[in-house]
Amino acid sequence: MEFKDYYKVLDVPRDATADDIKKAYRRLARKYHPDVSKEPDAAARMAEVNEANTVLSDPEKRAAYDQLGRAAPHGAGQGFRPPPNWDAGFEFTDGPEGAAGMDGAQFSDFFEELFGRAARARHAGGGPHPAGARPRGEQRGSDQHARIELDLQDAYHGAERMLSLRGARLDAQGRLVNEERQLQVSIPKGVREGQLIRLAGQGGPGVGGAPAGDLFLEVQFRPDARWRAEDRDVYQSVAIAPWEAELGGPIEVRTPGGATVEVTVPAGWRPGRKLRLKGRGIPAATPGDLYLELYVSLPPAATDAQREAYRQFARAFASFNPRHTQGA
Numbered sequence: 001m002e003f004k005d006y007y008k009v010l011d012v013p014r015d016a017t018a019d020d021i022k023k024a025y026r027r028l029a030r031k032y033h034p035d036v037s038k039e040p041d042a043a044a045r046m047a048e049v050n051e052a053n054t055v056l057s058d059p060e061k062r063a064a065y066d067q068l069g070r071a072a073p074h075g076a077g078q079g080f081r082p083p084p085n086w087d088a089g090f091e092f093t094d095g096p097e098g099a100a101g102m103d104g105a106q107f108s109d110f111f112e113e114l115f116g117r118a119a120r121a122r123h124a125g126g127g128p129h130p131a132g133a134r135p136r137g138e139q140r141g142s143d144q145h146a147r148i149e150l151d152l153q154d155a156y157h158g159a160e161r162m163l164s165l166r167g168a169r170l171d172a173q174g175r176l177v178n179e180e181r182q183l184q185v186s187i188p189k190g191v192r193e194g195q196l197i198r199l200a201g202q203g204g205p206g207v208g209g210a211p212a213g214d215l216f217l218e219v220q221f222r223p224d225a226r227w228r229a230e231d232r233d234v235y236q237s238v239a240i241a242p243w244e245a246e247l248g249g250p251i252e253v254r255t256p257g258g259a260t261v262e263v264t265v266p267a268g269w270r271p272g273r274k275l276r277l278k279g280r281g282i283p284a285a286t287p288g289d290l291y292l293e294l295y296v297s298l299p300p301a302a303t304d305a306q307r308e309a310y311r312q313f314a315r316a317f318a319s320f321n322p323r324h325t326q327g328a
Contacts, residue, residue, distance in 0.1 A: 003080040004110045006052035006065065014066070018057065018174035025053040051107050061115060063168035063178055064090040068114070082113060085220045091146045091167040093204060141204035141213035145196075149222045150187060152229055155282045156257040158189035163217075185217065190283045193229055195219045227256050232288025234281045235274075239297035245269035255280055255290060269294060 007014050010024040032039060032046040039045065055061045064087050107116055146165050154161070167179045183202065191197070196216045203213025221229055227236040238253055248267030254260050255277070263275055274291045281288025301307040 001080055001109050001113060004048075004051070004108060005069075006055050009048050009052040010056065012056075015175070016056075018170050020174075021053065021056050025049065025057070047106055048108075051111050054107075055111070055115070059168035059170055059176055060090065060092045062176060063166065064092075065114070066176075080110075084223055085147065085149050087114070088147050088149045088220060089164055089166050091144050091165050091215070093142045093144050138208040138210040139206060140210045141206040143213040143216065144203040145216040145218060147218045147220055148185075148197075149220050150191070152221050152224060152227060152234065152256050153258070154187045155191050155221075155229070156189070158191075159187040161185050161187055183215075191219050192232060192282060193219055193221050229282060229288075232282040232284055232286075233291065234288060235291045235293055238275075238292045238294050240265055240269065240294050242296055242298065245294070245296045253292060263292065265294065269296065271295075 007016070010016075010021060010028065012020050012024045016024075028049045029046070031037060032042045032049060034043045034046060037046075055065050067090075068082060068086055148163055150159075150161070161184075163183050163185050165181055165183060167181070169177050169179060171177050183199070185197065185199070188197070196218055199215040199217065201212045202215035205212050225237070227234055229235075234256055236253075236256065238251075240251065244251060244265050246267065246269065248265050248269075250262050250264050252260055252262055257280065259280075261277065261280075263277070265275070266273075273294050275294065277290040277292065279287045280290035299306070301310050
């Protein structure tokens with residue numbers, strides 16, 4: 001995927017004001033609008049200009065995009081992938097359609113990866129609530145959403161977390177100002193990745209005495225080398241010694257829920273083997289399962305005695321050729 005430099009597309013500096021961006025967009029729209037332009041690639045250029053303006057004219061999207069750009073200083077070109085959960089903690093205001101790109105506009109894969117797909121998922125999962133009939137002059141506040149990172153263990157026990165959420169606004173001169181607020185949030189037991197936690201009244205302020213909008217927090221689990229979640233099922237990597245792999249036997253495993261359980265490794269381990277612990281995944285009325293993914297860990301030969309043990313092991317298995325499947 002190609003990194004899109006939206007500042008370059010609009011030909012504005014990175015500290016451009018909102019007025020600078022608006023003027024640049026209007027200038028380029030007059031140049032490339034397919035109805036008036038004679039440029040051979042007018043439609044494609046206009047699509048790029050529209051996309052860049054969609055991000056840079058929105059303070060919240062622009063703040064998130066700027067942070068991503070700092071994390072990818074050599075971003076232009078092919079092969080770019082945003083880091084996992086790159087937008088965690090950023091607040092975004094839902095637009096009239098509830099999600100960027102829901103109005104049928106054509107955006108690049110880069111935009112879709114950053115703003116489009118996640119926004120549509122949020123829209124499908126909840127979306128903004130309609131204001132309904134209100135007296136003239138009253139307008140319910142806009143709904144906002146943010147992606148938050150939690151530890152998988154929070155799903156097993158529930159938790160109280162103080163979260164830092166980042167947003168942005170324009171100052172009187174039209175320059176981008178980053179903001180941050182702290183929220184104490186109750187994480188329900190059994191929460192799943194992708195689930196929305198609704199905080200009523202924590203969205204944008206209402207107008208004319210109307211209530212504030214809601215804030216929707218989309219849950220993501222922090223990457224962890226020990227385990228990963230797929231819906232309510234959890235997959236945990238478990239190291240076993242060579243003799244445990246071949247001979248089998250009982251081992252103790254500490255689960256993401258904090259319990260220590262004894263499981264039996266079957267003799268004759270093979271790559272890809274899993275052990276299923278029913279009901280020890282993410283809690284629910286019907287809980288998920290925990291799958292132990294076994295892999296062999298070789299002990300280091302740090303002493304003379306240990307190196308001699310490896311030599312004896314080699315002599316005992318002198319006829320074994322680990323590369324026989326490779327034609328050796």
